[in-house]
Amino acid sequence: MSSTAISPARNPAADDRQAILATMRPDTLKRIEKAVLDLFSLQDFHDVSLLDVAKAANVSLQTIYKYFGSKETLVYAMLDVMLGRLAERMIDHLQGIDDARERLRKTCWVTLDYMDKHPAVMLLLFTAVPVSRHRNIRIYESPELMSAFLGVFKDGQQRGVLNNRVSSKILLDVFMGIVGRVVLMHIVRREDRSLIDQFDELFNILWRAMSLPE
Secondary structure (H helix, E strand, O other): OOOOOOOOOOOHHHHHHHHHHOOOOHHHHHHHHHHHHHHHOOOOHHHOOHHHHHHHHOOOHHHHHHHOOOHHHHHHHHHHHHHHHHHHHHHHHHOOOOOHHHHHHHHHHHHHHHHHHOHHHHHHHHHHOOHHHHHHOHHHHOHHHHHHHHHHHHHHHHOOOEOOOOOHHHHHHHHHHHHHHHHHHHHHOOOOOOOHHHHHHHHHHHHHHHEOOO
């Protein structure tokens, strides 16, 4: 398997935010995370205040201001934490898989499984954060997560399996565009059948979109 080092530009403010969060008590962080998910996934971003979050998390407003300072930073920080778990799972599940198609399949499965089980995280990402601000979420700049995703795409391109007529970043956009839209509408429609139950067909659609044209 080819190894590709991905070194996206760092976001100093996001890195500083992560360092500050590391000093917070784990149980406090857990309560704040739950409050953010509960509040922002059910209400419009502008209808939720930092005081609402403090009350729901059973912490002082001073604590919220100390660690986050603004509602936007609070949401970015919580998404850092939540999507960081996806990065860890992705890296763990790709260990030891050499076949390019199987690596893409596993990448798709882990992503869909995470989104299927965490719909509130997806609503938070898609409705509370404008696309233009996604770069403020540290995990989007994470070498770990980007290596996991882009490494799969670059490896598939180098082996002549995935479309190499576009950049690996465009393949990432295609992947996230299809998966993200499917997940969001699945949540909005409140469908009972899980996406993982439909995984084989979903992956076949994705594979046809990303594989090298004959």
